[in-house]
Amino acid sequence: MACADVLISPAELAQRLDTGLPVTILDVRWQLTEPDGRAAYEAGHLPGAVYVSLExxxxxHSVTGRGRHPLPSGMSVQAAARRWGVRRGVPTVVYDDWNRAGSARAWWVLTAAGIPDVRILDGGLSAWTGTLETGTVTTEPGDIAVVHDDLYHGALPVLTAEQAASGPLLDARAPERFRGEVEPIDPVAGHIPGARNLPSTSVLDNGRFRPDLEVDGPVGVYCGSGVTASVVVAALAAQGVDAAVYPGSWSEWCSDPTRPVARGA
Structure with missing residues (x-):
């Protein structure tokens, strides 16, 4: 992939809206401490944007044994995308307001399902200087069709726990969680042995994706539950570096007491 396949600038999106070119905009507000972003969406969102619930x-969540945020099926993604108004031949722009986590997850899931031309708004909501709308947008149903029903074997590479263990592997969590000093969510603290720490926030500069990451691919990426790992994968994809997500991430890994755990730097 190239940068233009992954990201869109606020200026480019604004020009598209001003000239009346078709585009589907999805608002994917999500934070660890506030997973339901609908209230924030209704208080102010990009013109025409439809709210998407990451959770x-x-x-x-009906899938067991694959971490806290198991991937949905392609058919469920297709049904949701049609509700959002995603259409054939029309680009989709996803955005969020917290460290690109929600938009990167949406970009990854839709792309893995085989939906083309999905891009992340670089800089997110805070980079948008145009007008905002309030309330909820009702849109005409879309007609998009997914290519892959099983996202664990979809259009983007994923790793199993066994494959993640063989590395090379990047851990996208905060340094203190990587080192095992704190663990606010999962029952075990630490990281997968052999992994290197590349926090998802470190691939951003003032909310925008950095163009100067020094990572050679292919590489695997994990986090707590597969969400912020998508931020790192998107950042690397924008630089043409191949990276695979371990979807279950630490939440899946540490659920098996036979798997080794490393702590420290």
Missing amino acids: DELTD
Whole structure:
């Protein structure tokens, strides 16, 4: 992939809207401490943007044994994308307001399902200087069709726990969680042995994706539950570096007491 396949600038999106070119905009507000972003969306969102729930539409919580945010099926992604108005031949722009986590997850899931021309708004909501709308957007149903029903074998590479263990592997969590000093969410602190720490926030500069990451691919990426790992994968993809997500991430890894755990730097 190239940068233009992954990211879109606020200026480019604004020009598209001003000239009336078709585009589907998805608002994917999500934070660890505030997973439901609908209230924030209704208080102010990009013109025409439709709200997407990361917890309910980009995750399948009925799946067991695959971490806190298991991937949804392609068919469920197709049904949701049609509700959002995603159409054939029309680009989709995803954005969020917290460290690109929600938009990167949406970019990864939709792309893995085989939906083309999905891009992340670089800089997120804070980089947008145009007008905002309030309330909820109702849109005409889309007609998009997914190519892959099983995202664990979809259009983007993923790793199993066994494959993640063989490395090379990047851990996208905060340094203190990587070192095992704190663990606010999962029952075990630490990291997968052999992994190197590349926090998802470190691939951003003032909310925008950095163009100067020094990472050679292919490489695997994990985090707590597969969400912020997508930020690192998107950043690397924008530089043409191949990276695979370990979807279950630490939440899956540490659920098996037979798997080794490393601590420290």
